[in-house]
Amino acid sequence: MNIDYSPEELEFQQEVRAWFKENLPEDLKQKNMRGEMLTREEIISWQKLLGSAGYLVVSWPPEHGGPDWNATQRYIFDAERAAAGAPVGFSMGIIMLGPVLMAFGSPEQKEKYLPKIESAEDWWCQGYSEPGAGSDLASLKTQAVLDGDDYVINGTKIWTTYGHYANRCFCLVRTDNECKPQAGISFILIDDMSAPGIEIQPIVSIDGEHHLNQVFFDNVRVPKENLVGQEGQGWTIAKYLLTHERTTIAGVADSKLNLANIKRIAAENEVDGKALIDDEQTRLDIAQAEINLMQLEFTNFRTLADTAAGRAPGPESSLLKIKGTDTQQELSELKVKMAGYYAFPWHTEGFVGPEDFAYATQTYNFLRASTIYGGSTEVQKNVVAKMLLGLR
Numbered sequence: 001m002n003i004d005y006s007p008e009e010l011e012f013q014q015e016v017r018a019w020f021k022e023n024l025p026e027d028l029k030q031k032n033m034r035g036e037m038l039t040r041e042e043i044i045s046w047q048k049l050l051g052s053a054g055y056l057v058v059s060w061p062p063e064h065g066g067p068d069w070n071a072t073q074r075y076i077f078d079a080e081r082a083a084a085g086a087p088v089g090f091s092m093g094i095i096m097l098g099p100v101l102m103a104f105g106s107p108e109q110k111e112k113y114l115p116k117i118e119s120a121e122d123w124w125c126q127g128y129s130e131p132g133a134g135s136d137l138a139s140l141k142t143q144a145v146l147d148g149d150d151y152v153i154n155g156t157k158i159w160t161t162y163g164h165y166a167n168r169c170f171c172l173v174r175t176d177n178e179c180k181p182q183a184g185i186s187f188i189l190i191d192d193m194s195a196p197g198i199e200i201q202p203i204v205s206i207d208g209e210h211h212l213n214q215v216f217f218d219n220v221r222v223p224k225e226n227l228v229g230q231e232g233q234g235w236t237i238a239k240y241l242l243t244h245e246r247t248t249i250a251g252v253a254d255s256k257l258n259l260a261n262i263k264r265i266a267a268e269n270e271v272d273g274k275a276l277i278d279d280e281q282t283r284l285d286i287a288q289a290e291i292n293l294m295q296l297e298f299t300n301f302r303t304l305a306d307t308a309a310g311r312a313p314g315p316e317s318s319l320l321k322i323k324g325t326d327t328q329q330e331l332s333e334l335k336v337k338m339a340g341y342y343a344f345p346w347h348t349e350g351f352v353g354p355e356d357f358a359y360a361t362q363t364y365n366f367l368r369a370s371t372i373y374g375g376s377t378e379v380q381k382n383v384v385a386k387m388l389l390g391l392r
C-alpha cells in the first residue's frame with residue numbers, strides 16, 4: 001500500500017485547501033470548532049455554498065451532478081474540509097437517498113428528486129427505526145396499505161434525526177404481513193412532512209438539544225408512484241445502502257482536528273495555576289489518543305486502497321465504525337478530564353469558565369450516542385465475528 005499522494009492528488013489538495021480558506025465563513029468555523037449545534041438556516045446556506053463550487057454531491061456520478069472524483073480525492077476533500085474547521089455538508093438525501101434512487105428509482109423519481117437534493121432545496125430525513133425495531137429492523141410495523149392510487153400509512157418512527165428540519169422523509173414500511181418479515185418491507189417516499197396525519201414530537205437528548213424526533217403517521221396518503229422499486233424490495237434497498245461505499249465512516253478527519261485542538265487547549269490552559277500540558281497524566285492520555293487515532297487512520301487507508309483497486313469495502317466498514325466512534329468518545333472524554341470542574345455544568349447555558357471548555361460536557365454527552373446510531377457497536381461486532389472471523 002502506497003500512502004503518498006501523487007503530484008495530481010497534491011495539486012487537488014492545494015485547490016481544495018484554498019477554496020475552504022477563501023470561502024468558509026469565520027463565524028460558522030468558530031461555531032463548528034466549539035461543537036455548537038448549527039441552525040437549519042446555517043446548514044442549508046453552507047450546503048448551498050458547497051454546491052455553488054461543485055463540492056456538495058461529491059460522491060455522486062457526473063451524470064447526476066457529481067464531480068467524478070475517485071475515492072482518494074473524496075478522502076482528501078474530507079480531510080481538508082475537517083482541517084479547515086468546516087462542518088460536513090450533512091444530508092441524508094445526498095448520502096443515503098441519492099444512491100438509492102440512482103440504483104432503484106424510476107426515471108420520474110430521479111428527475112423529480114435528485115436535482116432538489118443537489119441544490120439543497122429538499123431536506124430528507126430517514127424513517128427506519130421504530131419503538132420496537134432498531135437493531136432488529138426487520139420487525140418494523142409501520143403499515144402501508146394500497147387504497148386506490150394511494151398507499152395509506154399508519155404507525156410511528158423514532159429517533160428521526162432532524163425530522164423537524166426536513167420537508168421530506170424516506171421510509172421503510174410494511175406492505176405484507178403474511179410472508180417472511182424481511183420480504184414484506186417496502187421503501188417509500190413521503191413528499192411532505194406537513195401533510196395531514198403527520199405529527200412530529202421532539203425528543204431532547206442528553207446534550208440538552210433537539211436533534212431527534214418521534215414521527216406519528218395517522219392515515220397519511222402517499223401516491224403509489226412514490227414506492228421505490230417493487231413492493232417487498234425495501235430490505236434489499238436498505239442493505240444496499242448499508243454496504244454502499246463509505247470512506248469517511250471512521251470520522252478520522254474530524255478526530256484529527258479534534259486532537260490538534262486538544263493539544264492547543266492543553267498548552268494554553270491552566271488548572272489551579274498549572275499548565276495542563278505539564279500534567280503527566282494529561283500528556284499520557286493525549287499520547288494514547290494519538291496512537292489510537294493513527295492506528296485507525298492506517299486501517300482506513302487500507303480500506304481506501306481496496307476501494308481504489310476496485311474492491312468494494314464490506315464488513316471492514318463495521319471495524320471502522322467501531323473504532324471510529326470509540327476514538328470520538330475517547331477524545332471527548334479527554335477534553336472533559338482536562339476541563340476538570342469546568343465540566344460540571346451539563347449544558348452551556350450559564351457556563352462560566354474558559355471558552356475552550358464551554359461545550360466539553362455537551363459534546364461528551366451527545367457522543368454517547370455515536371456507538372448506537374448507524375448500527376450499534378454490539379451489532380457491528382456481530383458482523384465482524386461472522387463475516388471477518390468466520391464465527392457463527
Ligand SMILES: Cc1cc2nc3c(=O)[nH]c(=O)nc-3n(C[C@H](O)[C@H](O)[C@H](O)COP(=O)(O)OP(=O)(O)OC[C@H]3O[C@@H](n4cnc5c(N)ncnc54)[C@H](O)[C@@H]3O)c2cc1C
Nearest residue numbers: 126127128129133134135159160161369372373374376378
Ligand atoms: C442520535 C441518534 C440518531 C438516530 N437517527 C436515526 C434516524 O435518523 N433514523 C432512524 O431510522 N434511526 C435513527 N436512529 C436509531 C438507531 O438506528 C437505533 O437507535 C439503533 O439501530 C439501535 O436500535 P435501538 O435503539 O432500537 O436499540 P436496540 O436494538 O433495542 O438495542 C438495545 C441494546 O441491545 C444491543 N443489541 C441489540 N441487538 C443485539 C444483538 N443481536 N447482539 C448483541 N447486542 C444487541 C444493542 O447494541 C444495544 O446496546 C438514531 C439513533 C440515535 C441514538
